[in-house]
Amino acid sequence: MAARLFEGKVHAAAYLRYRITPHEFISKIMDYMKKKTPNQLNLAVDVGCGSGQGTIPFAPFFTRVVGTDVSPAQLEMARTNSNPPNVSYRQCPAEELPFASGEVDLVTAMTAAHWFDRQRFLLEADRVLRPGGCLALLFCSPAMVKLKYGDVSNTLNDICQEFYAALLPFFSPYLGLSLTRDQVKIYKDIYNSCSYLEKEWHDCFPVKRIVPLTGYTGMLKTIHGYQKLQETDPAEAERLLNDIQNRLLSAMKASSPDTEVTMIFPCHYLLAHKPL
Known part of the structure; x- marks a missing residue:
């Protein structure tokens, strides 16, 4: 089925x-x-x-x-x-x-x-x-996307992997x-x-694709593991998404979530x- x-x-x-x-x-x-x-x-x-x-x-x-x-x-x-x-x-x-x-x-x-x-x-x-x-x-x-931004791309992708790991229990078996x-x-x-x-x-x-950081975090909302977490615990889902955005901005030394990054699929x- x-x-x-x-x-x-x-x-x-x-x-x-x-x-x-x-x-x-x-x-x-x-x-x-x-x-x-x-x-x-x-x-x-x-x-x-x-x-x-x-x-x-x-x-x-x-x-x-x-x-x-x-x-x-x-x-x-x-x-x-x-x-x-x-x-x-x-x-x-x-x-x-x-x-x-x-x-x-x-x-x-x-x-x-x-x-x-x-x-x-x-x-x-x-x-x-x-x-x-x-x-x-x-x-x-x-969940396979890599981010590219200056000389901190590896750091950004480590942060992203932590986000995916947090969602892992909510993905379909x-x-x-x-x-x-x-x-x-x-x-x-x-x-x-x-x-x-x-x-x-x-x-x-x-x-x-070159997108504002909000384009990347917006795409994360479409992942079914995130949607499942949102159904189960909306506050935790919002906290997790805000946390990854803030950590990415910090690593990029940027203040605006409209700062552009390159997504590589x-x-x-x-x-x-x-x-x-």
């Missing part, structure tokens, strides 16, 4: 505001598709689309783009975006996609597939993909004991389970091509 999280309205709003749009990954997907299946870009389906950051950027490339998610709150947020006319959203589980067999050119999921029933999802993706269609999965967890190692292993297992002969695995593809992804 797939895990269900990220379904509260406040959480969905934070997702929309703070989660990044993975333009670099989308470029990798489109380069791959142009090599494997040129001129067949009718329907892309973004599974577990959340608030739509990874859905909308496909609009220039496909005749139709559909984002699917199990959460009504996430889809409500997605629909508040300035969506192009060829982008729409559907509520459904990742393992039960509302498309005909062989209808879809691309099935993708952006940092979502680790929550799916993975074997059922792979079977469903194979069902809806047309012969020659592509599967593309990205894993780019906020569905993901294993390690916030990063076990989750990456999930994606490698999906890659190994994919029956397509033409497939690629890419490790630690770096994505960089080590992303992992797989690409696969269904046989003709």
Whole structure:
């Protein structure tokens, strides 16, 4: 059974505001598709689309783009975006996609597939993909982000690791004991389970974003371990977030939380091509 999280309205709003749009990954997907299946870009389906950051950027490339998610709150947020006319959203589980067999050119999921029933999802993706269609999965967890700022980057990242360690008891056991190692292993297992002969695995593809420090701490609010702590003990969640922000500012010798830092995401992804 797939895990269900990220379904509260406040959480969905934070997702929309703070989660990044993975333009670099989308470029990798489109380069791959142009090599494997040129001129067949009718329907892309973004599974577990959340608030739509990874859905909308496909609009220039496909005749139709559909984002699917199990959460009504996430889809409500997605629909508040300035969506192009060829982008729409559907509520459904990742393992039960509302498309005909062989209808879809691309099935993708952006940092979502680790929550799916993975074997059922792979079977469903194979069902809806047309012969020659592509599967593309990205894993780019906020808990893997490194901060870069002057000569204190190592200090900042040590502070961040303490924050993640404090959240560890609140993370879903569905993901294993390690916030990063076990989750990456999930994606490698999906890659190994994919029956397509033409497939690629890419490790630690770096994505960089320059944001105010509040952009980083805002993103931390979207982590499901933080959301669980907030449900359990709102005062402690706020204290922990304020503490990390103050410690980061102190290490940076900065006073304003709008001071810019560089976030570096080590992303992992797989690409696969269904046989003709």
